[in-house]
Amino acid sequence: MYKIDKKDSKPTPRSKYPFKSMEVGDSFFVPNGVYSPRSPGVYINAYTLGSQAIPNSKWCARTLTENGVKGLRIWRVK
Numbered sequence: 001m002y003k004i005d006k007k008d009s010k011p012t013p014r015s016k017y018p019f020k021s022m023e024v025g026d027s028f029f030v031p032n033g034v035y036s037p038r039s040p041g042v043y044i045n046a047y048t049l050g051s052q053a054i055p056n057s058k059w060c061a062r063t064l065t066e067n068g069v070k071g072l073r074i075w076r077v078k
Contacts (some may be wrong), residue, residue: 017074019053027075029066050076 018028050059058078063070 005017019050019076020077022050022054023078024076026072029064029071029073031069031071050074 017030022028051057054076056078057076059074060077061072061074064073066073
């Protein structure tokens with residue numbers, strides 16, 4: 001039988017991407033190992049997860065090569 005701990009009601013949420021802590025003008029880079037143009041899940045998450053995390057926010061994403069690494073940069077624009 002397992003003991004029930006009443007004080008720990010739910011785990012702290014974990015997010016792979018820093019949408020909630022971003023301010024307007026902030027951005028982050030997702031390297032090609034995570035992002036693939038054939039699998040644009042991160043690109044879609046920039047709009048859905050970012051908008052859910054911060055209501056009335058706007059997001060922009062572009063594929064770029066930074067320091068020889070291809071990937072996706074996501075900005076908060078509003």
